[in-house]
Amino acid sequence: MAVYAIGDLQGCFDSLNELLDKLAFGSADTLWFTGDLVNRGPQSLECLRYVKSLGERAITVLGNHDLHLLALASGRFANKPNRTLQPILHADDCNELLHWLRHRPIFFKDDDLGWSMAHAGIHPRWDLETVESLAREVEADLRGDSYLEFMQHMYGNHPDNWHANLTGHDRIRFAVNVFTRMRYCFDDGRIDFLHKGPLGTQGGDLKPWFDISRSANFDYKLVFGHWSALGFFNKNGVTGVDTGCLWGGSLTALRLDASESEPISIKCPRHEKVHG
DSSP states (O other), rough: OOOOEOOOOOOOOHHHHHHHHHHTTTTTTTEEEEEEEEESSSTTTHHHHHHHGGGEEEEEOOOOOHHHHHHTTTTTTTTSSOOEEEEHHHTTTTHHHHHHHTTSSSSSEEEETTEEOOOOOOOTTTOOOHHHHHHHHHHHHHHHHTTHHHHHHHHOOOOOOOOOOOOHHHHHHHHHHHHHOOOOOOTTTEEOSSSSOOTTTTTTOOOEEEGSOSSSOSEEEEEEOOOOTSSSSSEEEEOOOOOOBBBBBBEEESSSSSSSSOOOOEEOOOOOOOOO
C-alpha cells in the first residue's frame, strides 16, 4: 500500500500510464496529483476521466490550467477557443467531469503522513490556520451558487501581497494566485507574476517563494507542482515534482509514505503543437 505524488500531467495520458507501469501501481495504492491535469497536452479528456475514475484512490488539487478549463466552460473566454480542451467541452460526460473538477480541493493535507499539497505553493506569511481557512473560502465559491461570479473575478495580479483585512473578490483572487500561480516573491511577501524561469535567472530582489523567511508556523511537509523550469526540487520539507513532462522533460512520482524516497521518473516526448 503506497502513496505517490505525481507532477503536472497537462494532458499527457500516455506518459501517466507508462509511469504507473513503472510504479507497479496497484489497487491498494493512492495517487496524489499536484494539479494541472489538463491543457496544452494531447489527451486532457483521457487524463480527467482516468483520475476521476480512481475515486478515493486519487487526490488532486486544482491548478491554474484546471481553473482555466472551468473558466472556459463558464463562458469566460468565449472568444478564445482552446484546441486541447475542446474534446472535454464536447464530451457526453462534460458536465459530470466539470462538476467533479469543481469539487476538488485547492489545498490538501494528511495528518497521518505529515504531508500537504498545493499546486504552486503556500504564502510565507500564512500559518496553517490561514491556509485552511482561505482554501475553504475558495472551495466554497467554486462549489456554490456564486460559481459563475467567481469566474468573472478570478483573474488579475492585484492585490499582490497578503493582508489579513483583505475581503471579497480581492481576498479570493489573492488566495487563488498563491495556491495556483506563485513562483517568485519579494522579501516583503509581494508576488512577482512575470518571472517564470529556473533558479538563478531572477532579478536580485526576487526569491523563490520557499526561500522567503516564514513569519508563521507551518509544520507539514509540502509537495507542489506548477514550476516545470524548477525541475525536481527537495529542500527543507518542500518538494517540487513538476519536471516538465509536456515539454519533453519527464513525469515524476515521489513516494510519500516512506521515510526516505527517491523520485521515480519516465522520459516524456515533447508535444510541439501545445496550445492554451
